[in-house]
Amino acid sequence: MSTYHPLSVQEAIELARTIPGHFSEGADLSCREIGDGNLNLVFHVTDTSSDKSIIIKQAVPYAKVVGESWPLSLDRARIERQALQIQHQYCPSLVPEVYAYCDEMAYTVMEDLSSYTIMRKGLIEGGVYPNFAEHIGEFIANTLFYTSDLGMNQQEKKVLAGQFVNPDLCKITEDLIFEDPYRDSPNNNYAEAIADEAAALRSDLPLHFEVALLRDKFLTRSQALLHGDLHTGSIFVTPESTMVIDPEFAYYGPMGFDIGAVLANLLLNYAAQPGWSKTEELAQREQRLLDMVPAVWNEFESRFRALWNRDLQDEMARTPGYQDHYISQILKDTAGFAGCKMIRRIVGLSHVADIDGIPDDALREAAQRKALAIGKALVRHNRSVSSIEHFMEVITQAI
Ligand code: ADP
Ligand code: MG
Ligand code: MG
Ligand code: MG
Numbered sequence: 001m002s003t004y005h006p007l008s009v010q011e012a013i014e015l016a017r018t019i020p021g022h023f024s025e026g027a028d029l030s031c032r033e034i035g036d037g038n039l040n041l042v043f044h045v046t047d048t049s050s051d052k053s054i055i056i057k058q059a060v061p062y063a064k065v066v067g068e069s070w071p072l073s074l075d076r077a078r079i080e081r082q083a084l085q086i087q088h089q090y091c092p093s094l095v096p097e098v099y100a101y102c103d104e105m106a107y108t109v110m111e112d113l114s115s116y117t118i119m120r121k122g123l124i125e126g127g128v129y130p131n132f133a134e135h136i137g138e139f140i141a142n143t144l145f146y147t148s149d150l151g152m153n154q155q156e157k158k159v160l161a162g163q164f165v166n167p168d169l170c171k172i173t174e175d176l177i178f179e180d181p182y183r184d185s186p187n188n189n190y191a192e193a194i195a196d197e198a199a200a201l202r203s204d205l206p207l208h209f210e211v212a213l214l215r216d217k218f219l220t221r222s223q224a225l226l227h228g229d230l231h232t233g234s235i236f237v238t239p240e241s242t243m244v245i246d247p248e249f250a251y252y253g254p255m256g257f258d259i260g261a262v263l264a265n266l267l268l269n270y271a272a273q274p275g276w277s278k279t280e281e282l283a284q285r286e287q288r289l290l291d292m293v294p295a296v297w298n299e300f301e302s303r304f305r306a307l308w309n310r311d312l313q314d315e316m317a318r319t320p321g322y323q324d325h326y327i328s329q330i331l332k333d334t335a336g337f338a339g340c341k342m343i344r345r346i347v348g349l350s351h352v353a354d355i356d357g358i359p360d361d362a363l364r365e366a367a368q369r370k371a372l373a374i375g376k377a378l379v380r381h382n383r384s385v386s387s388i389e390h391f392m393e394v395i396t397q398a399i
Helices: 010-018 064-069 074-092 117-125 132-146 154-162 169-176 194-205 205-220 254-274 280-312 322-347 361-384 388-398
Strands: 029-033 042-047 054-060 096-101 108-112 224-228 235-237 243-245 251-253
Touching: 010 029, 010 042, 010 054, 010 108, 010 361, 054 074, 074 096, 117 235, 117 254, 132 224, 132 243, 132 254, 132 280, 154 322, 169 205, 194 322, 194 361, 205 254, 205 361, 224 254, 235 251, 235 388, 254 280, 254 322, 254 361, 280 322, 280 388, 322 361, 322 388, 361 388
Parallel strands: none
Antiparallel strands: 029 042, 042 054, 054 108, 096 108, 224 251, 235 243
16 A cells, blocks of 8 residues: 555555554444545544544645645645654643554554544534643643754754755745735635725735734744644644644744644634624623633743753753743744734635634624734734733734
């Protein structure tokens, strides 16, 4: 099974049988393709007579969303698999275990997380995740610190970064996040009702200036191994636990890009709440989401400082004042990237169910406008954001 071809359901079952330690010989296995993403096949293989199961994720050589006209390198499966292994090493309870893989066939066999809920869906349904901030704070602090020049040997880091050159998937980000929303691009996609907002984005030169600076950071700042696509659709949750999946956009980039992705998706769900909540629950649900934003940042910051004080690999980084400066710069980047990510989900190619799924037209439009207002404010003010309290003030003043 070494020449690349997309697996059939039958082949996925046969492959599953070969993974040691999961299914007994002659087990009656069944398989369904459950992928809901745009880029990959996901096979769920279960033993009909026990509760054992595994997931096989396989890349296809094009983006499904636009058909075979948008080719994508299969090497992203290798990148995703290696990123999962590294992230699992630093956060074993927050990342699924990789059981097997084949880079030529572009598949990874991993732990089945079907008992979890995709966080985006959970938040839309009003789910409450009291441990989420702590868990995701640990994920971003550990993965970013230990893959940066602070937490690893600087020469080894360069070699590692060379294994995460991910041009096809970075191009998707560069186009869809940092370019299309500010241009008259055929990739853009928005309702006629907010055409005024989309036009305003295209002519807002001070905003373009900030986006150009953030885009330059995305292109050039090899700070740490990023997940690269850390939205709430890449996070599985239960009220107790959290698992991060789908790091196929992994590359060496600016830390604030991952943190900004998490915060942007919490804020998109916040902006969508009037479209989902019963009147008597609305204020409480909104407040709960807003409170998660500083909670995630504060967990990240305290853990990152603790790792720095314990495991720093870099003598010059002990210079007094440097840690504070470094973290305040991550916060500014976080604000800017969070803003860019909110804007693209409203006017760009790929949207989120939190907003687009709102059944009522007027409430959906109001949510789109609110998300854009927050996103634009975060981009505009990113370089002056001085604390997480100030970050939250930028948001509350925008709405
Ligand atoms: P894509 O890169 O195509 O977005 P994802 O890795 O996000 O693929 O997976 C798509 C969907 O497949 C997820 O939303 C989830 O429903 C399912 N899935 C992926 N990985 C697992 C897993 N380890 N356990 C259970 N379901 C999974
Ligand atoms: Mg996905
Ligand atoms: Mg584990
Ligand atoms: Mg993906």
